[in-house]
Amino acid sequence: MLLADVVFASAALAATRSRKAKIATLAELINRAGEDELPAVVAFLTGQPSQGRIGTGWRTLADLGAAPAAEPGLAVAEVDAALGEVAGLSGSGSAKRRAEALHALFARATADEQRFLFRLLTGELRQGALEGVMVDAIAAAAEVPGEAVRRAFMLSGRLPVTALAAVTGGEQALGEFRLRLGRPLRPMLASPAESLDEALREHGSVLVEYKMDGARIQVHRQGDEVHVYTRTLREITANVAELVRLVRELPCESVVLDGETLALTDDGRPRPFQETMSRFGSSREEQVRELLLRPYFFDCLHLDGVDLLDAPLRERNAALRSVVGEHLIPGEVEPEDASAILDAALDAGHEGVMVKSLDSVYAAGRRGRAWLKVKPVHTLDLVVLGAEWGHGRRTGYLSNLHLGARDPDGGPPIMVGKTFKGLTDELLAWQTKRLQEIEARRDDWTVYVRPELVVEIELDGAQVSPRYPGGVALRFARVVRYRPDKEPADADTIDAVRATLKGGA
Template sequence: MLLADAVQASAALSATRSRKTKIATLAEVLRAAAPEELAPVVGFLTGQLVQGRIGVGWRTLAELGVTPASEPALTIAEVDSRLTDIAGITGSGSGKPRTEALHELFGRATEDEQRFLVRLMTGELRQGALEGVMVDAVAAAAEVPLDVVRRAFMLSGRLPATAVAAMTGGAAALGEFRLELGRPIRPMLASPAESLAEAVAAHPSALVEYKMDGARIQVHRDGDEVHVYTRTLREITGSVAELVELVRALPCTSVVLDGETLALTDDGRPRPFQETMSRFGSTRDEQVRALLLRPYFFDCLHLDGEDLLDAPLRERNAALRKVAGEHLIPGEVEPADPARLLADSLAAGHEGVMVKDLDSVYAAGRRGSAWLKVKQVHTLDLVVLAAEWGHGRRTGYLSNLHLGARDPDGGPPIMVGKTFKGLTDELLAWQTEKFQQIERERDDWTVHVRPELVVEIELDGAQVSTRYPGGVALRFARVVRYRPDKDPGDADTIDAVRATLVSGTPPS
């Protein structure tokens, strides 16, 4: 298969808003791919290199200046092989040979292929919403049930591997995926509820527990071997020694736990989210390294040789209580007074509560209704599309943010509003520098960026509007924080924004 076939398919995906058409386009490509081409082509069309990060930045690619080939000749397999070679060029003095390898690759690519490769390598093609469309396409191309593909994807955590199994071995091969200690699985997600009363009414038999303002973690232990992962399945074991030692001391031999971790003040209240996230990367800052993380676990997916994914939450919670001890997240099974738990959570400085169906199994992927989150303040996670230069005190800073919601059908983010409220001087300075690093283009007033940053926005709801393509506009939006723990694929959809429509508001 030629790279040009993937480039053509990518263009077709961008040209339509129809989910059905996108699925058909992707399924056609999957059927045409050879077995060895499946993994890279799935990666290319979902904007994720099989090799992960390959050490090539936007500036390096922008300065290549290679004359494009006149006719397409590069194959998917050749490009994948070259990217593997480039990823392996590391260490002192690697700049020149890496650039030479890029010159060779881009010299064999047409102009359209060069543009595609730049967007692929810089993450601009990365749209997590397209993962959901690709899952549907894999099911269609392999003629296997969609729920079987979704489960295999949850367990493998890798869409290319899931696609290869489906296309080469069908449902039987997909059924071979199991929870594997040391290999993270995709996390189960929650949906927002309008109120505590609504959430409790939806789940009469429920577990109600604190919703904390922390960072999602998944921990795996097999004997003395411990691994810690973020919600995006990135391993951070080397950065969180205190969590490793804590999990190693739990009363079990093997376990997989889902939870949150927070940095706390001396009086036990949560520190700002950014301080917790600062521990997830390598740092030389002694103050950051000294900031201890406290875990709060809320689910148990495996315990001492027994997988619990398909067990109802009531059984998983019973297993969790056996092993988590003081690190169990505060909550109650079928509480007599859920409102008290909500009040206690808010008083402790947390976001609200989770209301979970005790009969539900653990299922990753789409946000379902089995887990409902109740927060005091309504927020949405949106994608930054651009920012405008500020005025007055903010002269010289990129200030007014252009915000986009995720397209559930795999298209680019859909703009739903702007805001400059809630930005501290520290955030203004940070985003001014960061936005120019991920800049796509600019005019006199605005810097447009690659859609890769997620920001949490507080709002009073949305109103009908013809100003933006989604037909809605945010009301009284303000920045709460950036979410480095989330990818654009984790952002809220345009449907979630529309769900906040305030009745009776006039169009803007």
């Protein structure tokens, strides 16, 4: 299959808002792809190389200067192999060799193919083939149930691998995926509830536990071997030695745990989120001593040879309590007074509570209603699209942020407002430097950036507004913090913003 076929399909995806049309386009291409090229085709059309990040930046690609080819001739397999070669380069002189390999690749690509590759490698490919759409397309192409594809994806963690199994082996091959110790699962996600009473009414028997302002972790242990992963499935084992030691001491032989970790002050209150996240990027021993992380676990997915993914939460919680001891997140099963738990969580400096159905299974990677988060302060995770230069005491700093919500159909983020509130001097300085590093273009007033950063915004709901493409605008928005633990695909959707419209519109 030629890269030109993928580029044509990408353009067709971007040109339609119809989910049905997107699925049909993707399914047709999947059926045409050979087994050796199918993983790359699926990876490309979900917006990333099959190798993940290949170690090259926007500036390197912008400076290649390769004249485009007149006619398409690049095969998908050739592109995938070339990107694999680039990803494998390291050591002295690797930057030069990387640029040379990319120049050779781009010189064989047409102008349209060059634009596609540029956006693919910079993370800017937004043609509407998000994971949910691709899962349905794989199911359609392989003529298997969508739920079978979703479950296999949950367990494999990789859509290209899932697609190859579906197309070559059908439902039977998909059913062979199992939880594997040392291979992270995509985390189950929660949906917001308007109030504690609403959350309690939605479910019968519930578990109510603290919602902490920490960083999501998933830990795997088999014997003395321990792995720790972030919510984006990045391994951070080398950076969190104290967590590794703690998990090794748990009274079990093998376990997979879901939880939060955070740094605490001397009086036991949570430190700022950024301090917790700083540990994920450093393994320096002096920092380990200065800022220890405390884990709180809230789910158990495997214990001593038994997989618990399909067990109801009441069984998983019993297994959890049998193994984590004092590291159980505070909460109660079927509490008599859920409001007292919420008050205690807030008094301790946490965000609120989680209300979870005791009958629910672990739906990895999905944001359903089985888990509901209750926070007195309404926040959204949005994508930074740009920032305007400040005035007065903020002259010389990028200040007023342009904010976008995720398009659930996979298109570019949809702008929903601006804010300059909540920015400390330290955050202004960091933001000014960081945004210029991911700059896409600028005019006299604004630096527009690639949609890579997620920021948590506090707001007083939304209002109908023709000013922005989504038809809504944020009310009284202010910055809470940046979220380095989240990617743009984790941001809240335009539907989530519309759900906060005053009057329930």
